[in-house]
Amino acid sequence: METDKRYFIEGLFIIVLFVAAAFAFLWLANAGHRDDVLYRIRFADSVSGLALGDPVKYRGVDVGTVKAMILDPDDPRWVRVDVSLRKDTPIKTDTKATLEVKGLTGTVFIELNGGTPAAKLLAAVTPEGKTPEITSEKGNLSTILDQLPKVIEKFSVIENRTNKVLTDVGQVTERIKENPSLLLRKPKEKSADKK
Numbered sequence: 001m002e003t004d005k006r007y008f009i010e011g012l013f014i015i016v017l018f019v020a021a022a023f024a025f026l027w028l029a030n031a032g033h034r035d036d037v038l039y040r041i042r043f044a045d046s047v048s049g050l051a052l053g054d055p056v057k058y059r060g061v062d063v064g065t066v067k068a069m070i071l072d073p074d075d076p077r078w079v080r081v082d083v084s085l086r087k088d089t090p091i092k093t094d095t096k097a098t099l100e101v102k103g104l105t106g107t108v109f110i111e112l113n114g115g116t117p118a119a120k121l122l123a124a125v126t127p128e129g130k131t132p133e134i135t136s137e138k139g140n141l142s143t144i145l146d147q148l149p150k151v152i153e154k155f156s157v158i159e160n161r162t163n164k165v166l167t168d169v170g171q172v173t174e175r176i177k178e179n180p181s182l183l184l185r186k187p188k189e190k191s192a193d194k195k
Contacts, residue, residue, distance in 0.1 A: 036086060093122050098136065
């Protein structure tokens with residue numbers, strides 16, 4: 001009987017310990033994010049590669065994460081991205097958001113730039129009950145993707161010209177192979193050609 005009581009107390013202690021550890025984990029996981037501020041960014045470009053939980057950086061420093069992405073219900077040409085940023089992030093009225101890529105084949109993230117000292121904080125000038133909206137602009141990724149067709153077209157033109165030159169060289173080489181004496185002939189004088 002004494003051993004049953006001891007096993008019951010030990011089992012109860014272990015269960016209470018696990019429940020306390022789970023509550024402590026949940027509390028610690030949410031402790032640093034209670035003061036985060038929700039901002040909205042509307043992108044006219046595709047946000048392909050961006051996922052929920054991806055980082056938001058302010059001049060390279062992690063300041064938050066992507067919380068939601070949907071097509072704008074008012075205008076489906078825009079993608080509405082909600083981000084949760086640390087309360088102390090200086091988001092000003094002239095802060096701009098761009099989509100950037102980490103490395104050549106890396107992940108897509110949101111980069112925030114700008115924010116002059118004279119500008120007001122965006123959250124302070126946004127009406128009560130409305131989500132502050134950060135203006136977006138084209139980033140390096142969009143610029144590169146926009147220029148890609150022009151670059152491909154230029155390479156196509158260069159390829160065509162190279163093929164023509166190689167064809168001409170090949171024809172001249174064939175004629176010289178057939179008649180090596182062509183190399184020994186003197187070119188005709190230009191004055192004689194004009195007459």
